[in-house]
Amino acid sequence: MTKPETSESKCDVLIVGAGPAGLMLATWMAHCGINARIVDKRGTKIFSGQADGLQMRSLEVLDSFGIADRVWKEANHLIEMCMWNPGEDGKIRRSDRVPDMPDGISRFYQIVLHQGRIERFFLDNIKKYSKDTLHVERGVLPESLDISENLCGDHSADNYPLTVKLRHLTDEEATPAQSTSSTIQDGLFRSNMVEDDTDDLIRRSKEKQGTTEIIKAKYMVGCDGAHSWTxxxxxxxxxxxxxxxIWGVLDIIPITDFPDIRSRCAIHSASSGSMMVIPRENKLVRLYIQLTEIKPDASGRADRSKITPSTIISAAQKIIAPYNLTYEYCDWWTAYQIGQRVGTNFDYKSRVFLAGDAVHTHSPKAGQGMNVSMQDAFNLGWKLGLVVKGITQPSILQTYQTERRKVAQDLIDFDHRFSRLFSGRPAKDVLDETGVNMTEFKEAFLKGNLFASGLSVDYGASQLVAKDKTAEAQVAQITKNEDLSVIKLGMRFPSHQVLNQADGRPWQFQTRLKSDGRFRLIIFAGNVLSPTQSALLNSFAAKLASSSFLAKYIYSTIDVLTCHSAPRTAVDLLRDFPEVLHPFDPKLGWDYESVYVDDVSYHQGFGDAYVKYGVDKEKGCVVVTRPDQYVGYVGELDPDKGWEGVEGYFKGVFVGK
Amino acid sequence: MTKPETSESKCDVLIVGAGPAGLMLATWMAHCGINARIVDKRGTKIFSGQADGLQMRSLEVLDSFGIADRVWKEANHLIEMCMWNPGEDGKIRRSDRVPDMPDGISRFYQIVLHQGRIERFFLDNIKKYSKDTLHVERGVLPESLDISENLCGDHSADNYPLTVKLRHLTDEEATPAQSTSSTIQDGLFRSNMVEDDTDDLIRRSKEKQGTTEIIKAKYMVGCDGAHSWTxxxxxxxxxxxxxxxIWGVLDIIPITDFPDIRSRCAIHSASSGSMMVIPRENKLVRLYIQLTEIKPDASGRADRSKITPSTIISAAQKIIAPYNLTYEYCDWWTAYQIGQRVGTNFDYKSRVFLAGDAVHTHSPKAGQGMNVSMQDAFNLGWKLGLVVKGITQPSILQTYQTERRKVAQDLIDFDHRFSRLFSGRPAKDVLDETGVNMTEFKEAFLKGNLFASGLSVDYGASQLVAKDKTAEAQVAQITKNEDLSVIKLGMRFPSHQVLNQADGRPWQFQTRLKSDGRFRLIIFAGNVLSPTQSALLNSFAAKLASSSFLAKYIYSTIDVLTCHSAPRTAVDLLRDFPEVLHPFDPKLGWDYESVYVDDVSYHQGFGDAYVKYGVDKEKGCVVVTRPDQYVGYVGELDPDKGWEGVEGYFKGVFVGK
Incomplete structure (x- = not known):
C-alpha cells in the first residue's frame, strides 16, 4: 500500500453539504465573489422525492437571486385548502374549503416542486454568478477538523484558523445503496429511521485508498443534515x-374518485388516522399518511421492514374511505417518526457554523424543512461574505445564532403542537376529551400557515437591527398597522408596486433589493412638490453626498433607492432630485434605475405603496435594509436626527477606515 | 484540383436562413417532430443591433412555445409614448404623453430586446424540443434548386420533388467582412444599402474547394432575407x-438632459428632420435619425461613405436641440433608405415557400420587421408539419399565401403612410399645406400602434376559417362587441383569466393553447347547473365520444378544453362533466387539466371571461382554434347543428381514412 498524496490549499469559506442550506450558502458566495468550496459526500444530486414545499418568503429570497421565475413556472401552485373530518355517520366529509394563504401579504403564494429541481436551479445560478469557478464537489467529505483556538478571534485577511482534511470517495462509495432493488425511488436511506452511513463511507474509502487533501479555511459551515458530522x-x-x-410518504399519480385530490387537504378519519394531500407537479400527489398500525419498539425505534409502499397505501385507503384510492405509478416513498429537536449551538467562536437539519429536525408536513434551512443560510451567507471582504465588523457573525436559533425554537414549538393535533384522533363530541377538537385544529392550521409562510420572522435588537425604545417609538409613528405589508424593524421589507420615475414601468419594489451583498438606503421622499419637503430632501441628500464615513461605501456597498409620492408626470428626474440619488457616470450618463414613484400605472393599476407600507405620503421616511432585505433602521427624512440615525447605523456595522 | 465528395440525403422540410422567420419555422418543426434541416450562410449568429422590437402578438406566440418568459425578463418594457413637436418658438416641446399601448387587449405589452438574444432563446428551445436533433447548420448555403414539376402535386410520404445542392463554406468564407476596422459593430453590411454577397460567397467557396451535398426535400422555405436566393x-x-x-440608426448609451430619454419618443424638429427614441435593455437607447443632408444620387442610391456614427449623431443633435445629446459607448449603427416592397408570390406549387424579408421589406421604425417575419413562419410551420405527418389535406398549404400576403400588403401600406408622416416637415400652421399636420400624425401613430400590435390580423374565409354568411351571423349573435378581447372568426383566440376546476388555479386561458400542432375544441359549457344546459352538454359530449370520424384525432390532434360559468365550488369534475371532457387513463387516472371555470379567484380577482369573450353565460358556445390559436369555427353548443358544424369543420381539414 502506497500512501496517497495529500495536497494543501486555502479557501475563505468551506461549505459541507450541498442540500438546500449548503446550496443557498454557495449561492451567496457566488453573488458576493467569495473564494469558497462546497463538498458533498453523495456522488449525485437527488432526482425525486424529499422536501418539496416552497413558502412565500423562500420564493421572495429565490427571486432576489434570480431563481424564482424558473421555480414558479415548473411548480404546482397551492391555491386552496380543504379540511375533511368525520361526520356524524363516521364517514369523512369536507368541512372547510378556504384559500391556502391569505391575500395581500406577498406577491407569491405557496408552491410545490421537488427538491431536485430546486437544487438544479441553484447549481445553474452558482455557475453563472461565480463565472464557473464554484462547483459542488461530490463524493467528498471531511475526515478531520482542527481549530486553532488562539487564532479564532483574529478575523484579518491572512488568518486561517481551520484545518480540514477532506477525503475524495470513489464513485461507488459515494452512491447510497437503495434498500430494495425495485425501480421505485426509495427515500428510506435518508430517512431519520436509518442510521447515518458517513463513517462507513470514510472507512470504506480508506480501504480503497481514496485520496485526501488538506484545506486551510477561515470559516466553515456544516449544512450536513440531521446526522451532521460537523x-x-x-x-x-x-x-x-x-x-x-409514525408516518409514511408516497409520491404517486393517484387514481381516485376523491373530489379534492388536486387541492391541499388535511383529512382526519374517525379511527384510521390522518392524511395530508399535497398536489404536485407532473400529475403527482404527495400523501403524508399516518401509520397507526406501526408502533416503535422498546428502544423507541420502529421496525422499518414492515413499511412498504403497499402497507402505506393500505393505510391511506382506510383513511380516505369510502372514496377509492390506488395508483399505477409511484415516484418515491419514505417513512419517518415524528420528533422535534433543536441544536444547543449554531456557532463555534464565529468560525464554524451549523445550518439547516444540522440544528433543527421536525416533521415534514408543514413544508418547513427546506424553507427554514435555506433561510438559515440566507441569514448567514452575506454576513460571512462581508466579513471576509473586510467591509463589516466580524461581530455581526454573532447575530446568526441569536437570530436563527429563535426561529428554530419557534418552528419546533409550532411543529410539536401541530403534529399532535394532526396525529390525534378527532373528538367524537364535546365530551370526548382525549380526541382533538376539529375547530381547534382548523384555527391552529390557519395560524400555523402564517408562521409557515416565513414572513412573520422578526429579528430582535442587535448591531444589525436598530431596535431600541426610540426606534420602536418611531416605527409606531410611521406604521399604521401590524400586518405583514407594513415596514417593521427586524422584519423583511415588504413588496408593493411602484413605478420607475424615468420610464413609468411598474416594479414590485422588493425586486429592486437584489441579493448582491449591498445594504440599501431607501428614501421615501414624500411629496417632493412641497417646497418644505423638497428642502428636507435636498438637505438630507447633501449630508449623504458629503459624508466622509460613507464615501467609501456609497453605491458599492450601500445602494440608494428613492420613492416619492408626487404625481410622476409633475416632476422631472434631473430637475427635481439631487444627483446623489441618481448619480452621473461619465461613460454611462445619469442613472435611471434608482428613483421610483408611488403613482397609478398605465396597465397594472395603483400600488398604493405609501399607504400599504405605512409611510406618511407627505413626509416620507428613511429605511435601511440589510443585504437580506430585513429592515435594520427606520427614521425620519430629516437632515439632522434622521441623518445621524442612518450614519450611526452604518458606523455600528462597517469597519470604517 | 480533386472533385469534392457529394453526399446525398433526404429531409421533409429544408429551411434556408436562420433569422427570426427561419428559427420560428424550425421551432415548429421541433415541436411537431418533423425531420427538418435549417441552414444559414453566415458563420455566426448576430451579437447586437438589428431588429429589436417585439409586439404583443409576437409575445403571445413566443409564449405558446415556452420562450416568452425569458424575453419578458431580459427585455426593456415600453410603457409610455411621448411626442415632441416644434412650439411657436420653433423649439421642440412635449405635446403628448400617452400609454404606449391601450390596456386590456393582451396580457403583454410592447418590449425591446436585441435580436441576438431572441435568436438564442429560439435555439435553446429548438434544441430542447427536437431532443438535440435539429441544429442550425451555419456557413451552409444552397447553390442549386431543381423542382420535379410533375411530382409537386403528389404529397404522399415517399415523394421528394425538390433537389437542393448545398455548399459548406469554410469559417473564413462565412464571416462577413466589416466595413470598418473599428470595434463598433457596424450594421451596414446587412443594410439594404449594400449589395448582397451570396454569389460572392459561393464563388469564393468554389475556389476553395468547399464540400457540397445533395438534399432531396419535400418542402423548402426561403427565409433568406431581402436578397432571397430562393x-x-x-x-x-x-x-x-x-x-x-434616408435614416441612420444608433444603439448608444446616451448622455443627455432630454427628460424623456427612457420613454419611446417621436420627435419632429422644425426643420432638421425627425427622430425616434426607443429605450432598450442595458442602458442602451436606439435612435432612428432622419439624415436630411444625405440624398440619393441619380441612380437612386445614397453615397454610404458619407454615413458614419459621427454624421448620424450630428443630425440627432440638431433635431433634439436645445437639449444636449452625446455618447461614449456605441453598440451598433447602420443606415437605410426607406422603401416598401412586397413579393408577388409567397408560394411555388405548395412546395417552395418564402417568408419574412424575402417577401416584404419596409422601414424598421414601426418595429415590424422581426414580428411580421416570425408571424409568417408561425402561420406556415404547423401547416407543413401536419401535411408532412399525413394528418391534414395538402390543400391547406395554399392558405399560407392567401393569409399572409394580405398582411404583408397591409403592412406595406401602413409603413408607406407612416413613413411619409414621420419623415415630413411639421406644418407651421393650418395654411402650411406641404407640412405634416401633427394632430394627423398623432392619430395615425396611435391607430398604427394597434395595427403594429399584430393583434388585429383577421384571416379570410378558407378551408381553415369557416367564415360564410351563416357563420358570420352566428358570430354576430355570440359576440357583443368588436374589440380585440372578443372571440372572432379568423382572429387569434384572445386571453382572459379562468380557473382550473380541479384546483382553483388561475390561468390565462390562451396559455392552455400551446403550440404543439393540435387543433382545439373549446367548449364554453355555460351554466352547467341548469338541467337544460347540462343535458345539451351531455348530448354534445356523447356525439364527440362516439364520432367515428374524430376517433382517430381526438386528444392526439384535437385537444378538448372546457370552460363553464357555474360557481366552481357548486360543481364537481367527476360528477358533473362527461368523461370525454376529462378522459380517464388506466395509468394516470382522470385528467385534471382540461376543465376550467369563469369564477372569482382567491388571489387574482375575477377574469369575467365569458363577458370579455362575448359568450353567453347561460348557453355558452363551441369554438375550434387552429394550431396557431386562430379561430376557425364558432357555433352553438348544440348536439345537432353545432355538432355538425364542428365535425364538418374537421372533415374539411383532416385527411380522413
Whole structure:
C-alpha cells in the first residue's frame, strides 16, 4: 500500500453539504465573489422525492437571486385548502374549503416542486454568478477538523484558523445503496429511521485508498443534515425527543374518485388516522399518511421492514374511505417518526457554523424543512461574505445564532403542537376529551400557515437591527398597522408596486433589493412638490453626498433607492432630485434605475405603496435594509436626527477606515 | 484540383436562413417532430443591433412555445409614448404623453430586446424540443434548386420533388467582412444599402474547394432575407420603389438632459428632420435619425461613405436641440433608405415557400420587421408539419399565401403612410399645406400602434376559417362587441383569466393553447347547473365520444378544453362533466387539466371571461382554434347543428381514412 498524496490549499469559506442550506450558502458566495468550496459526500444530486414545499418568503429570497421565475413556472401552485373530518355517520366529509394563504401579504403564494429541481436551479445560478469557478464537489467529505483556538478571534485577511482534511470517495462509495432493488425511488436511506452511513463511507474509502487533501479555511459551515458530522466534531447536541407517531410518504399519480385530490387537504378519519394531500407537479400527489398500525419498539425505534409502499397505501385507503384510492405509478416513498429537536449551538467562536437539519429536525408536513434551512443560510451567507471582504465588523457573525436559533425554537414549538393535533384522533363530541377538537385544529392550521409562510420572522435588537425604545417609538409613528405589508424593524421589507420615475414601468419594489451583498438606503421622499419637503430632501441628500464615513461605501456597498409620492408626470428626474440619488457616470450618463414613484400605472393599476407600507405620503421616511432585505433602521427624512440615525447605523456595522 | 465528395440525403422540410422567420419555422418543426434541416450562410449568429422590437402578438406566440418568459425578463418594457413637436418658438416641446399601448387587449405589452438574444432563446428551445436533433447548420448555403414539376402535386410520404445542392463554406468564407476596422459593430453590411454577397460567397467557396451535398426535400422555405436566393430561383419579384428618405440608426448609451430619454419618443424638429427614441435593455437607447443632408444620387442610391456614427449623431443633435445629446459607448449603427416592397408570390406549387424579408421589406421604425417575419413562419410551420405527418389535406398549404400576403400588403401600406408622416416637415400652421399636420400624425401613430400590435390580423374565409354568411351571423349573435378581447372568426383566440376546476388555479386561458400542432375544441359549457344546459352538454359530449370520424384525432390532434360559468365550488369534475371532457387513463387516472371555470379567484380577482369573450353565460358556445390559436369555427353548443358544424369543420381539414 502506497500512501496517497495529500495536497494543501486555502479557501475563505468551506461549505459541507450541498442540500438546500449548503446550496443557498454557495449561492451567496457566488453573488458576493467569495473564494469558497462546497463538498458533498453523495456522488449525485437527488432526482425525486424529499422536501418539496416552497413558502412565500423562500420564493421572495429565490427571486432576489434570480431563481424564482424558473421555480414558479415548473411548480404546482397551492391555491386552496380543504379540511375533511368525520361526520356524524363516521364517514369523512369536507368541512372547510378556504384559500391556502391569505391575500395581500406577498406577491407569491405557496408552491410545490421537488427538491431536485430546486437544487438544479441553484447549481445553474452558482455557475453563472461565480463565472464557473464554484462547483459542488461530490463524493467528498471531511475526515478531520482542527481549530486553532488562539487564532479564532483574529478575523484579518491572512488568518486561517481551520484545518480540514477532506477525503475524495470513489464513485461507488459515494452512491447510497437503495434498500430494495425495485425501480421505485426509495427515500428510506435518508430517512431519520436509518442510521447515518458517513463513517462507513470514510472507512470504506480508506480501504480503497481514496485520496485526501488538506484545506486551510477561515470559516466553515456544516449544512450536513440531521446526522451532521460537523456538529459532532464541535460536540454540540440536538435537544428533543421522538414521538410514537409514525408516518409514511408516497409520491404517486393517484387514481381516485376523491373530489379534492388536486387541492391541499388535511383529512382526519374517525379511527384510521390522518392524511395530508399535497398536489404536485407532473400529475403527482404527495400523501403524508399516518401509520397507526406501526408502533416503535422498546428502544423507541420502529421496525422499518414492515413499511412498504403497499402497507402505506393500505393505510391511506382506510383513511380516505369510502372514496377509492390506488395508483399505477409511484415516484418515491419514505417513512419517518415524528420528533422535534433543536441544536444547543449554531456557532463555534464565529468560525464554524451549523445550518439547516444540522440544528433543527421536525416533521415534514408543514413544508418547513427546506424553507427554514435555506433561510438559515440566507441569514448567514452575506454576513460571512462581508466579513471576509473586510467591509463589516466580524461581530455581526454573532447575530446568526441569536437570530436563527429563535426561529428554530419557534418552528419546533409550532411543529410539536401541530403534529399532535394532526396525529390525534378527532373528538367524537364535546365530551370526548382525549380526541382533538376539529375547530381547534382548523384555527391552529390557519395560524400555523402564517408562521409557515416565513414572513412573520422578526429579528430582535442587535448591531444589525436598530431596535431600541426610540426606534420602536418611531416605527409606531410611521406604521399604521401590524400586518405583514407594513415596514417593521427586524422584519423583511415588504413588496408593493411602484413605478420607475424615468420610464413609468411598474416594479414590485422588493425586486429592486437584489441579493448582491449591498445594504440599501431607501428614501421615501414624500411629496417632493412641497417646497418644505423638497428642502428636507435636498438637505438630507447633501449630508449623504458629503459624508466622509460613507464615501467609501456609497453605491458599492450601500445602494440608494428613492420613492416619492408626487404625481410622476409633475416632476422631472434631473430637475427635481439631487444627483446623489441618481448619480452621473461619465461613460454611462445619469442613472435611471434608482428613483421610483408611488403613482397609478398605465396597465397594472395603483400600488398604493405609501399607504400599504405605512409611510406618511407627505413626509416620507428613511429605511435601511440589510443585504437580506430585513429592515435594520427606520427614521425620519430629516437632515439632522434622521441623518445621524442612518450614519450611526452604518458606523455600528462597517469597519470604517 | 480533386472533385469534392457529394453526399446525398433526404429531409421533409429544408429551411434556408436562420433569422427570426427561419428559427420560428424550425421551432415548429421541433415541436411537431418533423425531420427538418435549417441552414444559414453566415458563420455566426448576430451579437447586437438589428431588429429589436417585439409586439404583443409576437409575445403571445413566443409564449405558446415556452420562450416568452425569458424575453419578458431580459427585455426593456415600453410603457409610455411621448411626442415632441416644434412650439411657436420653433423649439421642440412635449405635446403628448400617452400609454404606449391601450390596456386590456393582451396580457403583454410592447418590449425591446436585441435580436441576438431572441435568436438564442429560439435555439435553446429548438434544441430542447427536437431532443438535440435539429441544429442550425451555419456557413451552409444552397447553390442549386431543381423542382420535379410533375411530382409537386403528389404529397404522399415517399415523394421528394425538390433537389437542393448545398455548399459548406469554410469559417473564413462565412464571416462577413466589416466595413470598418473599428470595434463598433457596424450594421451596414446587412443594410439594404449594400449589395448582397451570396454569389460572392459561393464563388469564393468554389475556389476553395468547399464540400457540397445533395438534399432531396419535400418542402423548402426561403427565409433568406431581402436578397432571397430562393426567391430568385423561383423568378418571383418584390414590387415597390425606394423613397428619397434616408435614416441612420444608433444603439448608444446616451448622455443627455432630454427628460424623456427612457420613454419611446417621436420627435419632429422644425426643420432638421425627425427622430425616434426607443429605450432598450442595458442602458442602451436606439435612435432612428432622419439624415436630411444625405440624398440619393441619380441612380437612386445614397453615397454610404458619407454615413458614419459621427454624421448620424450630428443630425440627432440638431433635431433634439436645445437639449444636449452625446455618447461614449456605441453598440451598433447602420443606415437605410426607406422603401416598401412586397413579393408577388409567397408560394411555388405548395412546395417552395418564402417568408419574412424575402417577401416584404419596409422601414424598421414601426418595429415590424422581426414580428411580421416570425408571424409568417408561425402561420406556415404547423401547416407543413401536419401535411408532412399525413394528418391534414395538402390543400391547406395554399392558405399560407392567401393569409399572409394580405398582411404583408397591409403592412406595406401602413409603413408607406407612416413613413411619409414621420419623415415630413411639421406644418407651421393650418395654411402650411406641404407640412405634416401633427394632430394627423398623432392619430395615425396611435391607430398604427394597434395595427403594429399584430393583434388585429383577421384571416379570410378558407378551408381553415369557416367564415360564410351563416357563420358570420352566428358570430354576430355570440359576440357583443368588436374589440380585440372578443372571440372572432379568423382572429387569434384572445386571453382572459379562468380557473382550473380541479384546483382553483388561475390561468390565462390562451396559455392552455400551446403550440404543439393540435387543433382545439373549446367548449364554453355555460351554466352547467341548469338541467337544460347540462343535458345539451351531455348530448354534445356523447356525439364527440362516439364520432367515428374524430376517433382517430381526438386528444392526439384535437385537444378538448372546457370552460363553464357555474360557481366552481357548486360543481364537481367527476360528477358533473362527461368523461370525454376529462378522459380517464388506466395509468394516470382522470385528467385534471382540461376543465376550467369563469369564477372569482382567491388571489387574482375575477377574469369575467365569458363577458370579455362575448359568450353567453347561460348557453355558452363551441369554438375550434387552429394550431396557431386562430379561430376557425364558432357555433352553438348544440348536439345537432353545432355538432355538425364542428365535425364538418374537421372533415374539411383532416385527411380522413
Amino acid at each position: 456538529r459532532r466534531q464541535l460536540g454540540f447536541q440536538l435537544e428533543g425527543e421522538p414521538t410514537d407517531f | 426567391r430568385r430561383q423561383l423568378g418571383f419579384q418584390l414590387e415597390g420603389e425606394p423613397t428619397d428618405f
